[in-house]
Amino acid sequence: MERLKRDFSTISLAMIPIxxxxxxAVGQIVKALRLPLYLDSIGTVFVGxxxxxxxxxxxxxxxxxxxxxxxxxxxxxxxxxPVAAAIGFLAGVFSKYGxxxxxxxxxxxxxxxxxxxxxxxxxxxxxxxxxxVGTGMDIITxxxxxxxxxxxxxxxLQGLATDPLDKAIxxxxxxxxxxxxxxxxxxxxxxxxxxx
Amino acid sequence: xxxxxxxxxxxxxxxxxLHPLTKLVYVLVCLLIGWLIPGVWSPYxxxxxxxxxxxxxARVLPEVIKNxxxxxxxxxxxxxxxxxxxxxxxxxxxxxxxxxxxxxxxxFAIRGTGRIILAVSGFLLLNYTTRSDELMLAxxxxxxxxxxxxxxxxxxxxxxxxxxxxNTILDAQRSRGLETEGSYLIRMRALMPLVVPLLLGSxxxxxxxxxxLEVRAFSREGAKTSLLVLHDTRFQRAIRWLLMLxxxxxxxxxxxxxLAPRLA
Numbered sequence: 001m002e003r004l005k006r007d008f009s010t011i012s013l014a015m016i017p018i019x020x021x022x023x024x025a026v027g028q029i030v031k032a033l034r035l036p037l038y039l040d041s042i043g044t045v046f047v048g049x050x051x052x053x054x055x056x057x058x059x060x061x062x063x064x065x066x067x068x069x070x071x072x073x074x075x076x077x078x079x080x081x082p083v084a085a086a087i088g089f090l091a092g093v094f095s096k097y098g099x100x101x102x103x104x105x106x107x108x109x110x111x112x113x114x115x116x117x118x119x120x121x122x123x124x125x126x127x128x129x130x131x132x133v134g135t136g137m138d139i140i141t142x143x144x145x146x147x148x149x150x151x152x153x154x155x156x157l158q159g160l161a162t163d164p165l166d167k168a169i170x171x172x173x174x175x176x177x178x179x180x181x182x183x184x185x186x187x188x189x190x191x192x193x194x195x196x
Numbered sequence: 197x198x199x200x201x202x203x204x205x206x207x208x209x210x211x212x213x214l215h216p217l218t219k220l221v222y223v224l225v226c227l228l229i230g231w232l233i234p235g236v237w238s239p240y241x242x243x244x245x246x247x248x249x250x251x252x253x254a255r256v257l258p259e260v261i262k263n264x265x266x267x268x269x270x271x272x273x274x275x276x277x278x279x280x281x282x283x284x285x286x287x288x289x290x291x292x293x294x295x296x297x298x299x300x301x302x303x304f305a306i307r308g309t310g311r312i313i314l315a316v317s318g319f320l321l322l323n324y325t326t327r328s329d330e331l332m333l334a335x336x337x338x339x340x341x342x343x344x345x346x347x348x349x350x351x352x353x354x355x356x357x358x359x360x361x362x363n364t365i366l367d368a369q370r371s372r373g374l375e376t377e378g379s380y381l382i383r384m385r386a387l388m389p390l391v392v393p394l395l396l397g398s399x400x401x402x403x404x405x406x407x408x409l410e411v412r413a414f415s416r417e418g419a420k421t422s423l424l425v426l427h428d429t430r431f432q433r434a435i436r437w438l439l440m441l442x443x444x445x446x447x448x449x450x451x452x453x454x455l456a457p458r459l460a
Binding site: 013 | 267270271274275277278279282284304305307311312315316319320328343344346348350351352353354355357359361362365366376383384386387388390391394396398399400401402403405406410414415
């Protein structure tokens with residue numbers, strides 16, 4: 001309880017809006033570069049790393065809801081809010097064990113997070129949207145489906161084709177940012193000792 | 197997008213003046229009914245009876261239609277391809293080269309598209325007619341922590357600034373000769389010089405924001421006074437209760453439909 005109170009300090013609450021804005025702005029840059037990635041959870045991962053799993057989870061949850069309010073699209077945002085929360089939570093857990101101190105551990109943590117994310121998104125895509133996400137990614141689902149695979153399995157594999165790589169790069173970028181930031185700034189956060 | 201208020205469209209209509217919770221509950225109940233009642237056309241019926249007339253009265257129907265179509269069309273195309281063409285078994289309606297269109301898959305796609313149209317249009321209706329600050333205040337009065345409202349509202353304020361910042365960095369790095377077009381590798385290499393300045397610059401700002409909040413007694417316990425005043429009426433409160441009771445009846449009925457064949 002004491003720990004949680006420290007995690008949800010004023011600085012954490014001031015950080016969440018910035019983190020969500022980072023998610024959206026970096027997502028935009030990636031789109032401008034026409035890269036086959038999302039990188040729309042870098043802010044969430046950063047919060048999880050420096051403020052712990054619960055603040056990370058809250059950031060992910062709110063990020064997807066706000067994304068819907070800004071762009072007026074509820075389909076690919078609000079239903080996946082639990083997945084975004086899990087990403088922030090896992091970033092916090094990996095950070096607790098010092099995985100953001102070594103670059104390859106950060107990459108590995110990201111990849112594991114990506115696998116969990118695709119496991120969690122598949123049933124949401126399947127039960128809510130009949131197995132499609134309304135983007136070019138659906139070609140992958142169709143390809144697996146045409147091989148006689150069940151819809152749920154095809155959705156999971158479609159996630160696996162993108163999520164682990166995407167989250168591994170996101171975690172690596174957060175690792176690099178943590179190395180580039182002066183200690184003076186990192187020390188302000190409640191879990192500074194885990195990432196320094 | 198008008199910054200602070202999200203997608204809010206300023207109009208002087210009765211719908212805009214309703215209490216935010218009345219609109220929130222109404223839209224959620226419409227969604228629930230459209231999704232839960234069995235049948236291919238039920239989402240479309242709820243859309244025509246529940247969403248379209250309200251959007252018409254609120255004078256936001258053209259906006260709702262335009263943006264719903266933008267989201268729904270890619271979904272519809274995907275659903276028809278993934279479910280219509282790759283439905284296992286089923287009755288073949290038409291042969292298309294090596295693929296065949298199945299009736300069951302098509303019906304599934306029609307229902308799925310209806311559900312998406314209903315969800316998107318209902319959400320847009322709520323957002324076009326409700327200021328986010330009023331909605332957050334209403335939710336705070338029902339027990340949502342104040343800090344959550346702060347986070348949501350200040351994010352809505354910060355985002356336009358960040359989008360400008362991202363564009364400035366993109367222009368600045370391009371003018372220094374950074375290649376942002378070309379092969380996959382070239383574009384990948386441009387990623388870090390664009391992302392890192394944005395991240396470092398904004399993380400450094402966090403502390404300043406926290407101090408600004410503390411100076412304004414952000415973490416002080418106790419009741420807070422809001423400059424906004426929400427108008428609620430006994431009639432609207434009654435309507436909200438009725439809507440919620442109706443929703444529970446539909447959930448109960450749907451649960452019975454699901455349970456009955458399993459008990460028999």
